[in-house]
Amino acid sequence: MNTHTEENYLKAIYNLSAVKGEANVNELSRHLEIKMPTVNSMMKRLADKKLIVYESYKPVRLTTKGEKEAALIIRKHRLTEMFLVEKMGFGWDEVHGIAEQIEHVQSSDFFAKMDELLGFPKIDPHGSPIPDKNGKMEWTEYHKLNECKTGDIVIFKAVTHSSDDFLKLLNVRELQLGTIIKIKSVEAFDGTMTIEYNKRKPEMLSHLVCDRILVANRKK
Amino acid sequence: MNTHTEENYLKAIYNLSAVKGEANVNELSRHLEIKMPTVNSMMKRLADKKLIVYESYKPVRLTTKGEKEAALIIRKHRLTEMFLVEKMGFGWDEVHGIAEQIEHVQSSDFFAKMDELLGFPKIDPHGSPIPDKNGKMEWTEYHKLNECKTGDIVIFKAVTHSSDDFLKLLNVRELQLGTIIKIKSVEAFDGTMTIEYNKRKPEMLSHLVCDRILVANRKK
DNA sequence: GCAACTAATTAGACTGTTCTAATAAAATCA
């Protein structure tokens, strides 16, 4: 008996927890664009339902049950994104908002069919892993482009944020998942990187952009 | 700024109006499985928004505005049903419930893409016409199987109800849209029809079933 | 360690959507 609303709270807690293992009311409020007192009262409700662990004035954590529910919503979201890109011809910068609506559809058949038609994908169009039917998810060990040094050659594997504007910036520069990137130089002052790929002329990427790009060393 | 709820009321009024041009509170209540006082108060809200014409103790009618909104929701519903059947491999008996959820997605791009991928279909998997982007819909002149006489040969064109059970009954009997049906006899007492099609042995269909099957004379 | 700031909570209100119980109007039918 999940409401749309509850699912959005769980998803937000899940995403924020990914970094620190917990989320505080203030962050949730900003992320969901819902005022703090509202978030606060919802935390009590989620705690009553044993979906989160909540004590006054402390950050919240998902319970095992809450984590599983959140992961399954994220599974639906990411399967949908993949379907929209692979089977319907949308761009990776167009699918987030649509998937946010479709993820709330209550029909396991529907998502099972997507999964099957896609050949049981492990990642979404942004390189993020798709949790399995039990809510288990495996993050391959990537690192941020930011953390690379001059001379490194790496493969673009995923983005950590999927905002329209960010993805369009990458589109314009023809940077796609799988692109092999060579770091030509790193500006000491502000972290701006100059990179080369696809035999194009060098591109410069700001620190903020490099912080949102995940890469793997060029082996496999 | 349509809510999910409002859309469901409009759709119900639209569907009930198809027959008589108007709908009363009692019917709406049964159809939506929402109690009469709730429906009643919603009628006032819809009237305030100029979506329906409502006077106490009288049936409601959609305004031009309300009719257009309803038709556009039905467009989304039927496009979705067609997509689920044609592009995802669902059966015509499986798609109604899923489409009821997806029809509320707010993204014209999403439905435009479906429409395009489907080659701009004019009918849904149950033979019902899909309203165009302006909410205009054309019903070809079909008649009920019920109204046919012994000896008539007709083509199965559409169903007037899409309940699971009804469609499964047709599945079991291999009755599909396009099937050419010959009426062998009609039972005078209860209207049961004996029909023949696809070179199978004759089948008997109850009056209720025949009432929900729309057919065309066998010309075009 | 206190002042100032930030984060979190409480209290109370409002909207949307639903309900039940009671009442009233309209329709039916004998």
Place this chain on the structure above:
DNA sequence: TGATTTTATTAGAACAGTCTAATTAGTTGC
């Protein structure tokens, strides 16, 4: 036409989800 049944309405309550304003608890910086 008057009694009965059906349909519709009003009144009032409830819950989910949101808000603002006021208060309290923690945190940070001298």
